[in-house]
Amino acid sequence: MSIQVKNLTKTYGSQKALTSITFETQSNHIIGFLGPNGAGKSTTMKILAGILPADQGECLINGINIRLESIKAKQTIGYLPENNPLYMDMYVQEILTFEANLHRIPNPKNRIQQVISLTGLTQEKHKRVHQLSKGYKQRVGLAMAIIHDPKILILDEPTSGLDPNQILEIRALIKELSKNKTVLLSTHIMQEVEILCDEIIVLDKGILKDHFLKSDAAIRFPNQSMEEIFVQLTRS
Numbered sequence: 001m002s003i004q005v006k007n008l009t010k011t012y013g014s015q016k017a018l019t020s021i022t023f024e025t026q027s028n029h030i031i032g033f034l035g036p037n038g039a040g041k042s043t044t045m046k047i048l049a050g051i052l053p054a055d056q057g058e059c060l061i062n063g064i065n066i067r068l069e070s071i072k073a074k075q076t077i078g079y080l081p082e083n084n085p086l087y088m089d090m091y092v093q094e095i096l097t098f099e100a101n102l103h104r105i106p107n108p109k110n111r112i113q114q115v116i117s118l119t120g121l122t123q124e125k126h127k128r129v130h131q132l133s134k135g136y137k138q139r140v141g142l143a144m145a146i147i148h149d150p151k152i153l154i155l156d157e158p159t160s161g162l163d164p165n166q167i168l169e170i171r172a173l174i175k176e177l178s179k180n181k182t183v184l185l186s187t188h189i190m191q192e193v194e195i196l197c198d199e200i201i202v203l204d205k206g207i208l209k210d211h212f213l214k215s216d217a218a219i220r221f222p223n224q225s226m227e228e229i230f231v232q233l234t235r236s
């Protein structure tokens with residue numbers, strides 16, 4: 001399933017966040033969505049997730065227009081927001097039941113046990129969310145994002161603020177969960193892009209700076225690391 005964004009524009013009051021962004025990703029790729037702070041990554045992701053309206057432009061998820069067919073699009077998309085806001089007093093199984101009911105999943109008990117196992121939450125499933133480490137809270141956020149088996153995953157800085165061990169574990173989990181899915185992943189960690197991503201999109205100040213396959217990076221940017229490519233594309 002591809003993600004298609006056409007001339008997307010968004011302004012918050014007088015603050016321009018996105019200026020006519022256009023891109024189309026390939027199916028079943030992990031796409032690194034990169035850019036300096038304030039580049040417009042979260043804004044694009046919120047629009048794609050259907051929780052923020054664009055001022056202009058269109059987003060299509062495998063041809064489904066998210067503005068015109070928002071419910072159908074939301075059935076296809078799983079979203080992990082930045083800073084992963086969770087109901088801290090809920091038990092892990094309770095918050096997953098809540099999410100499953102929002103998606104009207106038939107036979108939710110089976111699916112909840114499946115995602116608990118998939119995301120490595122079995123040992124922690126009887127705890128309340130606030131009792132979990134940050135890495136396990138991220139696992140809960142990922143479990144919620146995949147509960148309806150969406151074909152597109154939008155992950156906004158999923159490894160931000162985690163310790164090095166948890167970063168490795170969450171990365172491995174993302175890799176595992178991304179099988180047969182298209183994943184749009186924002187991150188500031190260039191090593192993560194090298195390890196996980198097939199495709200790279202770079203934004204800066206609300207403008208699309210570049211979009212390329214990682215396999216083409218060596219030809220397009222000879223002898224440059226992802227960090228150097230990032231700096232070159234976003235240096236003002």
Ligand SMILES: Nc1ncnc2c1ncn2[C@@H]1O[C@H](COP(=O)(O)OP(=O)(O)OP(=O)(O)O)[C@@H](O)[C@H]1O
Nearest residue numbers: 012015016017035036037038039040041042043044
């Ligand atoms: N609710 C809001 N009200 C006003 N301005 C906003 C709002 N949300 C974002 N912005 C502004 O829009 C621009 C794009 O922000 P956005 O959060 O999309 O960037 P980002 O690339 O995700 O940044 P970061 O890497 O810091 O998370 C920034 O200038 C930001 O200050």
